[in-house]
Amino acid sequence: MPFDNSYARLPEKFFQKIIPEKVKSPELIKLNHELADELGLKLPEKQEELAAIFSGNKLLEGSEPIAQAYAGHQFGHFVPQLGDGRAVLLGEIINKAGKRYDIQLKGSGRTRFSRGGDGRSPLGPVIREYIISEAITNLGIPSSRGLAMVRSGETVFREKELPGAVFTRVASSHIRVGTFEFFASRRDNESVKILADYVINRHYPQLKEASNPYTALLEKVCEMQANLIAKWMRVGFIHGVMNTDNTSICGETIDFGPCAFMDSYDPATVFSSIDHHGRYAYGRQPKISQWNMAALAGCMLPLFHDNESKAREIGETIIDKFQNMFKKYYFSEMSRKIGIQGADEKTFEILNRILEMMDKAKADFTNTFRSLSRAINNEEIFIKQFSEPDSAEKWLIDWKMMLEEHGISEADAYETMHKANPAFIARNHLVEEAIKYATQDRDYSYANQLIEVLSTPYDDQSDKSRYADSPKPSERVYQTFCGT
Ligand code: AMP
Numbered sequence: 453m454p455f456d457n458s459y460a461r462l463p464e465k466f467f468q469k470i471i472p473e474k475v476k477s478p479e480l481i482k483l484n485h486e487l488a489d490e491l492g493l494k495l496p497e498k499q500e501e502l503a504a505i506f507s508g509n510k511l512l513e514g515s516e517p518i519a520q521a522y523a524g525h526q527f528g529h530f531v532p533q534l535g536d537g538r539a540v541l542l543g544e545i546i547n548k549a550g551k552r553y554d555i556q557l558k559g560s561g562r563t564r565f566s567r568g569g570d571g572r573s574p575l576g577p578v579i580r581e582y583i584i585s586e587a588i589t590n591l592g593i594p595s596s597r598g599l600a601m602v603r604s605g606e607t608v609f610r611e612k613e614l615p616g617a618v619f620t621r622v623a624s625s626h627i628r629v630g631t632f633e634f635f636a637s638r639r640d641n642e643s644v645k646i647l648a649d650y651v652i653n654r655h656y657p658q659l660k661e662a663s664n665p666y667t668a669l670l671e672k673v674c675e676m677q678a679n680l681i682a683k684w685m686r687v688g689f690i691h692g693v694m695n696t697d698n699t700s701i702c703g704e705t706i707d708f709g710p711c712a713f714m715d716s717y718d719p720a721t722v723f724s725s726i727d728h729h730g731r732y733a734y735g736r737q738p739k740i741s742q743w744n745m746a747a748l749a750g751c752m753l754p755l756f757h758d759n760e761s762k763a764r765e766i767g768e769t770i771i772d773k774f775q776n777m778f779k780k781y782y783f784s785e786m787s788r789k790i791g792i793q794g795a796d797e798k799t800f801e802i803l804n805r806i807l808e809m810m811d812k813a814k815a816d817f818t819n820t821f822r823s824l825s826r827a828i829n830n831e832e833i834f835i836k837q838f839s840e841p842d843s844a845e846k847w848l849i850d851w852k853m854m855l856e857e858h859g860i861s862e863a864d865a866y867e868t869m870h871k872a873n874p875a876f877i878a879r880n881h882l883v884e885e886a887i888k889y890a891t892q893d894r895d896y897s898y899a900n901q902l903i904e905v906l907s908t909p910y911d912d913q914s915d916k917s918r919y920a921d922s923p924k925p926s927e928r929v930y931q932t933f934c935g936t
Protein backbone atom coordinates (compact mmCIF):
# COMPACT_ATOMS: atom_id res chain seq x y z
CA MET A 453 0.00 0.00 0.00
CA PRO A 454 1.39 3.41 -0.93
CA PHE A 455 1.11 5.01 2.50
CA ASP A 456 1.36 8.72 3.18
CA ASN A 457 0.65 9.20 6.87
CA SER A 458 -0.13 12.85 7.43
CA TYR A 459 -1.84 12.40 10.82
CA ALA A 460 1.22 10.64 12.23
CA ARG A 461 3.19 13.80 11.41
CA LEU A 462 1.05 15.88 13.78
CA PRO A 463 2.33 16.54 17.35
CA GLU A 464 2.74 13.40 19.47
CA LYS A 465 -0.12 14.29 21.82
CA PHE A 466 -2.57 13.65 18.96
CA PHE A 467 -2.00 9.88 19.14
CA GLN A 468 -0.11 6.95 20.54
CA LYS A 469 2.27 5.04 18.27
CA ILE A 470 1.34 1.42 18.67
CA ILE A 471 1.84 -1.92 16.95
CA PRO A 472 -1.40 -3.95 16.69
CA GLU A 473 -1.41 -6.99 18.99
CA LYS A 474 -1.04 -10.20 17.04
CA VAL A 475 -3.94 -12.65 16.87
CA LYS A 476 -3.65 -16.42 17.16
CA SER A 477 -4.77 -17.84 13.84
CA PRO A 478 -6.24 -15.31 11.45
CA GLU A 479 -8.63 -16.51 8.81
CA LEU A 480 -9.93 -14.22 6.06
CA ILE A 481 -13.72 -14.06 5.94
CA LYS A 482 -14.11 -11.35 3.35
CA LEU A 483 -12.12 -8.96 1.26
CA ASN A 484 -13.94 -6.15 -0.51
CA HIS A 485 -12.30 -6.48 -3.94
CA GLU A 486 -14.29 -3.64 -5.47
CA LEU A 487 -13.14 -1.24 -2.74
CA ALA A 488 -9.55 -2.51 -2.90
CA ASP A 489 -9.56 -1.72 -6.65
CA GLU A 490 -11.08 1.69 -6.06
CA LEU A 491 -8.28 2.44 -3.62
CA GLY A 492 -5.70 1.13 -6.06
CA LEU A 493 -4.39 -1.46 -3.59
CA LYS A 494 -2.17 -4.19 -4.93
CA LEU A 495 -2.74 -7.05 -2.58
CA PRO A 496 -1.31 -10.56 -2.44
CA GLU A 497 -3.58 -13.35 -3.62
CA LYS A 498 -2.84 -15.89 -0.92
CA GLN A 499 -5.56 -16.06 1.73
CA GLU A 500 -3.02 -16.50 4.54
CA GLU A 501 -1.15 -13.39 3.53
CA LEU A 502 -4.35 -11.38 3.33
CA ALA A 503 -5.44 -12.73 6.69
CA ALA A 504 -2.07 -11.73 8.18
CA ILE A 505 -2.35 -8.20 6.78
CA PHE A 506 -5.97 -7.58 7.77
CA SER A 507 -5.57 -8.97 11.27
CA GLY A 508 -2.62 -6.70 11.98
CA ASN A 509 -0.25 -9.68 12.28
CA LYS A 510 1.80 -8.44 9.35
CA LEU A 511 2.54 -4.76 8.96
CA LEU A 512 2.91 -3.46 5.45
CA GLU A 513 5.84 -1.32 4.48
CA GLY A 514 5.06 2.34 5.01
CA SER A 515 2.46 1.73 7.69
CA GLU A 516 2.93 3.82 10.87
CA PRO A 517 0.20 2.51 13.16
CA ILE A 518 -1.28 4.91 15.68
CA ALA A 519 -4.22 5.04 18.07
CA GLN A 520 -5.89 8.45 17.82
CA ALA A 521 -6.76 10.53 20.86
CA TYR A 522 -10.24 11.94 21.24
CA ALA A 523 -12.80 12.85 23.90
CA GLY A 524 -16.55 13.02 23.57
CA HIS A 525 -20.00 13.64 24.94
CA GLN A 526 -21.61 10.26 25.49
CA PHE A 527 -25.38 10.57 25.90
CA GLY A 528 -24.81 14.21 26.79
CA HIS A 529 -22.11 13.59 29.42
CA PHE A 530 -18.59 14.73 28.75
CA VAL A 531 -15.78 12.15 28.91
CA PRO A 532 -12.40 13.91 28.60
CA GLN A 533 -10.54 10.88 27.33
CA LEU A 534 -11.88 8.22 24.98
CA GLY A 535 -9.65 7.58 21.95
CA ASP A 536 -9.03 4.47 19.87
CA GLY A 537 -9.34 1.84 22.55
CA ARG A 538 -9.64 -1.08 20.16
CA ALA A 539 -8.71 0.48 16.85
CA VAL A 540 -5.44 1.29 15.15
CA LEU A 541 -4.96 3.55 12.17
CA LEU A 542 -2.53 1.70 9.91
CA GLY A 543 -1.96 4.76 7.78
CA GLU A 544 -3.35 6.81 4.93
CA ILE A 545 -3.29 6.08 1.26
CA ILE A 546 -4.06 8.26 -1.73
CA ASN A 547 -5.96 6.62 -4.58
CA LYS A 548 -5.55 7.24 -8.30
CA ALA A 549 -8.12 10.05 -8.21
CA GLY A 550 -5.96 11.80 -5.60
CA LYS A 551 -8.34 11.21 -2.69
CA ARG A 552 -6.85 10.42 0.73
CA TYR A 553 -8.22 7.58 2.88
CA ASP A 554 -7.58 6.20 6.37
CA ILE A 555 -7.06 2.47 6.65
CA GLN A 556 -7.99 1.39 10.15
CA LEU A 557 -8.13 -1.91 12.01
CA LYS A 558 -10.85 -2.38 14.59
CA GLY A 559 -10.50 -5.08 17.24
CA SER A 560 -6.72 -5.01 16.96
CA GLY A 561 -5.87 -5.03 20.65
CA ARG A 562 -5.34 -2.76 23.59
CA THR A 563 -3.99 0.78 23.38
CA ARG A 564 -3.35 3.58 25.85
CA PHE A 565 -7.02 4.49 25.38
CA SER A 566 -8.53 1.09 26.17
CA ARG A 567 -9.47 1.90 29.79
CA GLY A 568 -11.14 -1.31 31.06
CA GLY A 569 -11.65 -2.83 27.61
CA ASP A 570 -9.79 -5.71 25.97
CA GLY A 571 -9.23 -3.92 22.66
CA ARG A 572 -10.89 -6.80 20.86
CA SER A 573 -14.12 -7.25 18.98
CA PRO A 574 -16.46 -10.20 18.72
CA LEU A 575 -17.33 -11.41 15.22
CA GLY A 576 -20.97 -10.25 15.44
CA PRO A 577 -20.34 -6.48 15.54
CA VAL A 578 -17.72 -6.88 12.78
CA ILE A 579 -20.25 -8.50 10.46
CA ARG A 580 -22.87 -5.94 11.46
CA GLU A 581 -20.53 -3.02 10.64
CA TYR A 582 -19.46 -4.55 7.33
CA ILE A 583 -23.03 -5.22 6.15
CA ILE A 584 -24.49 -1.92 7.29
CA SER A 585 -21.63 0.36 6.23
CA GLU A 586 -21.66 -1.19 2.75
CA ALA A 587 -25.47 -0.95 2.62
CA ILE A 588 -25.35 2.74 3.56
CA THR A 589 -22.65 3.38 0.95
CA ASN A 590 -24.62 1.66 -1.79
CA LEU A 591 -27.69 3.67 -0.86
CA GLY A 592 -25.61 6.68 -1.88
CA ILE A 593 -24.91 7.96 1.62
CA PRO A 594 -21.44 9.08 2.77
CA SER A 595 -19.95 6.42 5.04
CA SER A 596 -16.86 4.63 6.20
CA ARG A 597 -16.57 1.31 4.38
CA GLY A 598 -15.65 -2.29 5.02
CA LEU A 599 -12.46 -3.47 3.38
CA ALA A 600 -11.97 -6.80 5.13
CA MET A 601 -13.16 -9.12 7.86
CA VAL A 602 -10.83 -11.60 9.53
CA ARG A 603 -11.66 -14.17 12.16
CA SER A 604 -8.95 -14.01 14.82
CA GLY A 605 -9.03 -17.62 16.00
CA GLU A 606 -9.32 -16.24 19.52
CA THR A 607 -12.16 -16.10 21.96
CA VAL A 608 -13.41 -12.85 23.42
CA PHE A 609 -15.46 -12.72 26.58
CA ARG A 610 -18.56 -10.56 26.74
CA GLU A 611 -21.52 -12.04 28.54
CA LYS A 612 -20.34 -15.32 27.11
CA GLU A 613 -17.47 -16.65 25.03
CA LEU A 614 -17.61 -15.38 21.46
CA PRO A 615 -15.36 -15.77 18.43
CA GLY A 616 -13.11 -12.76 17.93
CA ALA A 617 -12.59 -10.86 14.69
CA VAL A 618 -10.79 -7.88 13.22
CA PHE A 619 -12.48 -5.42 10.90
CA THR A 620 -10.63 -3.23 8.41
CA ARG A 621 -12.40 -0.04 7.59
CA VAL A 622 -11.74 2.79 5.24
CA ALA A 623 -12.86 6.38 5.83
CA SER A 624 -12.01 9.81 4.45
CA SER A 625 -10.69 10.33 7.97
CA HIS A 626 -11.52 9.37 11.53
CA ILE A 627 -11.43 12.91 12.90
CA ARG A 628 -14.41 13.49 15.15
CA VAL A 629 -16.09 16.35 16.97
CA GLY A 630 -14.59 14.55 19.97
CA THR A 631 -11.08 15.08 18.58
CA PHE A 632 -11.63 18.84 18.92
CA GLU A 633 -13.13 18.31 22.38
CA PHE A 634 -10.04 16.40 23.49
CA PHE A 635 -7.86 19.49 23.09
CA ALA A 636 -10.45 22.17 23.85
CA SER A 637 -11.28 20.58 27.22
CA ARG A 638 -7.56 20.73 28.09
CA ARG A 639 -7.58 24.42 27.13
CA ASP A 640 -4.94 23.52 24.55
CA ASN A 641 -5.98 26.13 22.01
CA GLU A 642 -2.79 25.72 20.05
CA SER A 643 -3.68 22.09 19.30
CA VAL A 644 -7.27 23.05 18.44
CA LYS A 645 -5.80 25.40 15.85
CA ILE A 646 -3.40 22.75 14.54
CA LEU A 647 -6.30 20.33 14.23
CA ALA A 648 -8.57 22.87 12.53
CA ASP A 649 -5.82 23.73 10.04
CA TYR A 650 -5.23 20.05 9.41
CA VAL A 651 -8.95 19.45 8.78
CA ILE A 652 -9.16 22.43 6.43
CA ASN A 653 -6.10 21.25 4.50
CA ARG A 654 -7.25 17.67 4.29
CA HIS A 655 -11.01 17.98 3.78
CA TYR A 656 -11.95 21.51 2.88
CA PRO A 657 -8.96 23.26 1.23
CA GLN A 658 -11.29 25.71 -0.52
CA LEU A 659 -12.00 27.29 2.90
CA LYS A 660 -8.47 28.68 3.12
CA GLU A 661 -9.67 31.55 0.95
CA ALA A 662 -12.52 32.50 3.33
CA SER A 663 -12.25 35.71 5.39
CA ASN A 664 -12.28 33.55 8.54
CA PRO A 665 -11.49 29.94 7.56
CA TYR A 666 -12.51 28.68 11.03
CA THR A 667 -16.05 30.04 11.03
CA ALA A 668 -16.27 28.79 7.46
CA LEU A 669 -15.13 25.39 8.73
CA LEU A 670 -17.89 25.25 11.35
CA GLU A 671 -20.45 26.26 8.73
CA LYS A 672 -19.17 23.60 6.37
CA VAL A 673 -19.20 20.81 8.98
CA CYS A 674 -22.77 21.83 9.92
CA GLU A 675 -23.75 21.62 6.28
CA MET A 676 -22.12 18.20 5.81
CA GLN A 677 -23.88 16.88 8.92
CA ALA A 678 -27.26 18.35 7.94
CA ASN A 679 -26.94 16.72 4.55
CA LEU A 680 -25.88 13.39 6.06
CA ILE A 681 -28.71 13.22 8.60
CA ALA A 682 -31.25 14.15 5.90
CA LYS A 683 -30.02 11.18 3.88
CA TRP A 684 -30.28 8.87 6.90
CA MET A 685 -33.87 10.05 7.38
CA ARG A 686 -34.69 9.28 3.76
CA VAL A 687 -33.80 5.60 4.19
CA GLY A 688 -35.00 5.18 7.79
CA PHE A 689 -31.53 4.76 9.25
CA ILE A 690 -31.01 5.15 12.98
CA HIS A 691 -27.38 5.54 13.97
CA GLY A 692 -28.12 4.67 17.57
CA VAL A 693 -25.12 6.31 19.27
CA MET A 694 -24.83 9.85 17.96
CA ASN A 695 -22.28 10.83 20.59
CA THR A 696 -19.84 13.58 19.63
CA ASP A 697 -17.04 11.00 19.46
CA ASN A 698 -19.01 9.16 16.78
CA THR A 699 -19.59 12.30 14.72
CA SER A 700 -17.23 12.66 11.79
CA ILE A 701 -15.82 16.03 10.80
CA CYS A 702 -15.99 15.15 7.12
CA GLY A 703 -19.69 14.25 7.16
CA GLU A 704 -19.46 10.48 6.83
CA THR A 705 -21.42 7.89 8.78
CA ILE A 706 -18.93 6.32 11.22
CA ASP A 707 -18.85 4.02 14.23
CA PHE A 708 -21.62 1.58 13.50
CA GLY A 709 -22.72 0.19 16.83
CA PRO A 710 -26.32 -0.71 17.61
CA CYS A 711 -27.43 1.06 14.45
CA ALA A 712 -30.42 -0.19 12.50
CA PHE A 713 -32.88 0.53 9.75
CA MET A 714 -36.44 1.10 10.89
CA ASP A 715 -39.04 -1.40 9.64
CA SER A 716 -42.39 0.18 10.52
CA TYR A 717 -42.50 3.94 10.55
CA ASP A 718 -42.51 5.61 13.93
CA PRO A 719 -40.38 8.69 14.61
CA ALA A 720 -39.83 7.49 18.19
CA THR A 721 -38.14 4.28 17.05
CA VAL A 722 -35.08 3.27 19.08
CA PHE A 723 -33.21 -0.02 18.74
CA SER A 724 -30.11 0.52 20.83
CA SER A 725 -30.21 -1.40 24.08
CA ILE A 726 -28.30 1.39 25.82
CA ASP A 727 -30.52 4.27 24.67
CA HIS A 728 -32.99 4.13 27.55
CA HIS A 729 -34.52 7.56 27.07
CA GLY A 730 -34.72 7.59 23.29
CA ARG A 731 -32.12 10.35 23.01
CA TYR A 732 -31.05 9.00 19.62
CA ALA A 733 -34.48 7.99 18.29
CA TYR A 734 -35.05 8.25 14.53
CA GLY A 735 -36.97 11.51 14.74
CA ARG A 736 -34.53 13.14 17.16
CA GLN A 737 -31.46 12.77 14.97
CA PRO A 738 -31.64 16.28 13.44
CA LYS A 739 -31.86 17.95 16.88
CA ILE A 740 -29.01 15.82 18.20
CA SER A 741 -26.88 16.65 15.22
CA GLN A 742 -27.35 20.34 15.98
CA TRP A 743 -26.41 19.65 19.61
CA ASN A 744 -23.21 17.96 18.40
CA MET A 745 -22.42 20.92 16.16
CA ALA A 746 -22.89 23.25 19.14
CA ALA A 747 -20.31 21.15 21.00
CA LEU A 748 -17.92 21.61 18.07
CA ALA A 749 -18.61 25.34 18.00
CA GLY A 750 -17.74 25.53 21.70
CA CYS A 751 -14.32 24.04 20.97
CA MET A 752 -13.57 26.48 18.20
CA LEU A 753 -14.57 29.75 19.91
CA PRO A 754 -10.96 30.95 20.44
CA LEU A 755 -10.47 30.66 16.68
CA PHE A 756 -13.49 32.83 15.91
CA HIS A 757 -12.60 36.01 17.79
CA ASP A 758 -10.24 37.21 20.54
CA ASN A 759 -13.19 38.64 22.44
CA GLU A 760 -15.01 35.74 24.09
CA SER A 761 -18.53 37.14 23.96
CA LYS A 762 -18.07 38.15 20.33
CA ALA A 763 -16.77 34.66 19.56
CA ARG A 764 -19.79 33.14 21.26
CA GLU A 765 -22.12 35.34 19.27
CA ILE A 766 -20.46 34.21 16.03
CA GLY A 767 -20.75 30.55 17.03
CA GLU A 768 -24.39 30.89 18.08
CA THR A 769 -25.35 32.60 14.84
CA ILE A 770 -23.95 29.65 12.86
CA ILE A 771 -25.58 27.01 15.07
CA ASP A 772 -28.93 28.84 14.93
CA LYS A 773 -28.92 28.34 11.18
CA PHE A 774 -28.61 24.58 11.47
CA GLN A 775 -32.31 23.69 11.61
CA ASN A 776 -33.12 25.67 8.48
CA MET A 777 -30.14 24.19 6.70
CA PHE A 778 -31.28 20.73 7.75
CA LYS A 779 -34.83 21.42 6.56
CA LYS A 780 -33.54 22.36 3.15
CA TYR A 781 -31.70 19.04 2.81
CA TYR A 782 -34.47 17.05 4.46
CA PHE A 783 -37.15 18.28 2.09
CA SER A 784 -34.91 17.81 -0.87
CA GLU A 785 -34.31 14.16 0.16
CA MET A 786 -37.85 13.41 1.31
CA SER A 787 -39.75 15.09 -1.52
CA ARG A 788 -37.96 12.82 -3.97
CA LYS A 789 -39.67 9.95 -2.15
CA ILE A 790 -42.96 11.24 -3.55
CA GLY A 791 -41.54 12.00 -6.98
CA ILE A 792 -40.80 15.70 -6.67
CA GLN A 793 -37.54 17.56 -7.00
CA GLY A 794 -37.54 21.08 -5.64
CA ALA A 795 -40.29 21.07 -3.07
CA ASP A 796 -42.71 23.78 -1.93
CA GLU A 797 -45.13 24.20 1.02
CA LYS A 798 -47.80 22.04 -0.60
CA THR A 799 -45.31 19.21 -1.13
CA PHE A 800 -44.38 19.31 2.57
CA GLU A 801 -48.02 19.08 3.49
CA ILE A 802 -48.62 16.03 1.28
CA LEU A 803 -45.41 14.48 2.54
CA ASN A 804 -46.33 15.00 6.19
CA ARG A 805 -49.76 13.54 5.55
CA ILE A 806 -48.37 10.29 4.20
CA LEU A 807 -45.95 10.08 7.14
CA GLU A 808 -48.78 10.60 9.61
CA MET A 809 -50.81 7.87 7.90
CA MET A 810 -47.82 5.55 8.02
CA ASP A 811 -47.27 6.29 11.70
CA LYS A 812 -50.90 5.49 12.44
CA ALA A 813 -50.80 2.23 10.47
CA LYS A 814 -47.25 1.34 11.63
CA ALA A 815 -46.66 0.83 7.91
CA ASP A 816 -43.32 -0.45 6.67
CA PHE A 817 -41.30 2.68 5.86
CA THR A 818 -39.30 1.18 3.00
CA ASN A 819 -42.02 -0.91 1.38
CA THR A 820 -44.68 1.79 1.57
CA PHE A 821 -42.58 4.29 -0.34
CA ARG A 822 -41.40 1.62 -2.75
CA SER A 823 -45.00 0.64 -3.40
CA LEU A 824 -45.81 4.25 -4.15
CA SER A 825 -43.47 4.10 -7.13
CA ARG A 826 -45.58 1.19 -8.32
CA ALA A 827 -48.91 2.83 -7.49
CA ILE A 828 -48.96 4.42 -10.90
CA ASN A 829 -49.90 1.01 -12.30
CA ASN A 830 -51.14 -0.72 -9.19
CA GLU A 831 -52.79 1.36 -6.48
CA GLU A 832 -53.79 -1.69 -4.47
CA ILE A 833 -50.28 -2.53 -3.30
CA PHE A 834 -49.91 0.99 -1.96
CA ILE A 835 -53.33 1.20 -0.34
CA LYS A 836 -52.99 -2.09 1.46
CA GLN A 837 -50.04 -0.74 3.48
CA PHE A 838 -52.49 1.41 5.46
CA SER A 839 -55.11 0.72 8.07
CA GLU A 840 -57.54 3.25 6.59
CA PRO A 841 -57.91 2.60 2.85
CA ASP A 842 -60.18 5.63 2.37
CA SER A 843 -57.59 8.12 3.50
CA ALA A 844 -54.90 6.33 1.46
CA GLU A 845 -57.08 6.61 -1.64
CA LYS A 846 -57.78 10.25 -0.91
CA TRP A 847 -54.06 10.83 -0.47
CA LEU A 848 -53.30 9.22 -3.85
CA ILE A 849 -55.79 11.51 -5.59
CA ASP A 850 -54.27 14.62 -3.98
CA TRP A 851 -50.77 13.40 -4.73
CA LYS A 852 -51.52 12.82 -8.40
CA MET A 853 -53.13 16.24 -8.60
CA MET A 854 -50.03 17.78 -7.10
CA LEU A 855 -47.81 16.04 -9.65
CA GLU A 856 -50.02 17.46 -12.36
CA GLU A 857 -49.81 20.96 -10.87
CA HIS A 858 -46.03 20.67 -10.89
CA GLY A 859 -46.14 19.52 -14.50
CA ILE A 860 -44.46 16.24 -13.53
CA SER A 861 -45.36 13.27 -15.70
CA GLU A 862 -45.96 9.92 -14.01
CA ALA A 863 -42.91 8.52 -15.79
CA ASP A 864 -40.71 11.31 -14.41
CA ALA A 865 -42.13 10.87 -10.92
CA TYR A 866 -41.40 7.17 -11.16
CA GLU A 867 -37.78 7.88 -12.20
CA THR A 868 -37.28 10.19 -9.23
CA MET A 869 -38.92 7.84 -6.74
CA HIS A 870 -37.12 4.79 -7.97
CA LYS A 871 -33.78 6.39 -7.06
CA ALA A 872 -34.97 7.70 -3.70
CA ASN A 873 -36.97 4.73 -2.39
CA PRO A 874 -34.82 1.63 -2.02
CA ALA A 875 -36.32 -1.82 -2.40
CA PHE A 876 -33.74 -3.21 0.02
CA ILE A 877 -32.38 -2.03 3.34
CA ALA A 878 -30.25 -4.00 5.79
CA ARG A 879 -33.20 -5.30 7.76
CA ASN A 880 -32.39 -6.20 11.35
CA HIS A 881 -33.71 -9.71 11.24
CA LEU A 882 -31.56 -10.46 8.19
CA VAL A 883 -28.47 -8.91 9.76
CA GLU A 884 -29.07 -10.98 12.91
CA GLU A 885 -29.55 -14.10 10.81
CA ALA A 886 -26.27 -13.47 8.97
CA ILE A 887 -24.47 -12.97 12.30
CA LYS A 888 -26.00 -16.10 13.79
CA TYR A 889 -24.91 -18.42 10.98
CA ALA A 890 -21.43 -16.88 10.76
CA THR A 891 -20.87 -17.10 14.50
CA GLN A 892 -22.38 -20.51 15.20
CA ASP A 893 -21.65 -22.45 12.02
CA ARG A 894 -18.88 -20.54 10.25
CA ASP A 895 -21.44 -20.24 7.49
CA TYR A 896 -20.83 -16.88 5.82
CA SER A 897 -23.23 -17.49 2.92
CA TYR A 898 -26.06 -15.58 4.64
CA ALA A 899 -23.84 -12.54 5.15
CA ASN A 900 -22.46 -12.78 1.61
CA GLN A 901 -25.89 -13.05 0.01
CA LEU A 902 -27.21 -10.14 2.04
CA ILE A 903 -24.19 -8.02 1.09
CA GLU A 904 -24.76 -8.94 -2.55
CA VAL A 905 -28.46 -7.96 -2.54
CA LEU A 906 -27.66 -4.70 -0.73
CA SER A 907 -25.05 -3.76 -3.31
CA THR A 908 -27.83 -2.60 -5.69
CA PRO A 909 -30.61 -1.57 -3.30
CA TYR A 910 -32.60 0.45 -5.84
CA ASP A 911 -32.92 -2.43 -8.31
CA ASP A 912 -36.05 -4.56 -8.15
CA GLN A 913 -34.24 -7.95 -8.00
CA SER A 914 -37.63 -9.65 -8.17
CA ASP A 915 -36.21 -13.06 -7.20
CA LYS A 916 -34.96 -11.60 -3.90
CA SER A 917 -38.30 -10.73 -2.29
CA ARG A 918 -37.27 -12.47 0.94
CA TYR A 919 -34.81 -9.63 1.51
CA ALA A 920 -37.45 -6.97 0.88
CA ASP A 921 -40.23 -8.36 3.07
CA SER A 922 -40.81 -6.70 6.40
CA PRO A 923 -40.20 -9.11 9.28
CA LYS A 924 -42.95 -11.42 10.44
CA PRO A 925 -43.93 -10.80 14.07
CA SER A 926 -41.77 -13.76 15.13
CA GLU A 927 -38.75 -12.39 13.24
CA ARG A 928 -38.98 -8.85 14.48
CA VAL A 929 -35.89 -7.48 16.23
CA TYR A 930 -36.67 -4.94 18.92
CA GLN A 931 -33.22 -4.32 20.32
CA THR A 932 -29.73 -4.09 18.93
CA PHE A 933 -26.47 -4.14 20.87
CA CYS A 934 -23.04 -2.60 20.29
CA GLY A 935 -21.61 -5.84 21.64
CA THR A 936 -18.17 -4.27 21.71
P1 AMP B 1 -18.03 3.22 20.72
O1 AMP B 1 -19.23 3.39 21.58
O2 AMP B 1 -17.96 1.89 20.06
O3 AMP B 1 -17.88 4.32 19.75
O4 AMP B 1 -16.78 3.28 21.72
C1 AMP B 1 -16.63 4.27 22.70
C2 AMP B 1 -15.27 4.18 23.32
O5 AMP B 1 -15.07 2.92 23.96
C3 AMP B 1 -14.12 4.34 22.35
O6 AMP B 1 -13.11 5.08 22.99
C4 AMP B 1 -13.69 2.92 22.12
O7 AMP B 1 -12.35 2.84 21.72
C5 AMP B 1 -13.90 2.30 23.48
N1 AMP B 1 -14.10 0.82 23.39
C6 AMP B 1 -15.19 0.17 22.95
N2 AMP B 1 -15.02 -1.16 23.00
C7 AMP B 1 -13.76 -1.38 23.49
C8 AMP B 1 -12.99 -2.55 23.78
N3 AMP B 1 -13.46 -3.77 23.57
N4 AMP B 1 -11.75 -2.37 24.28
C9 AMP B 1 -11.28 -1.13 24.49
N5 AMP B 1 -11.94 0.00 24.25
C10 AMP B 1 -13.18 -0.11 23.74
Ligand code: MG
Nearest residue numbers: 697698706707
Ligand atom coordinates in the same frame (compact mmCIF):
# COMPACT_ATOMS: atom_id res chain seq x y z
MG1 MG C 1 -16.99 5.34 18.65
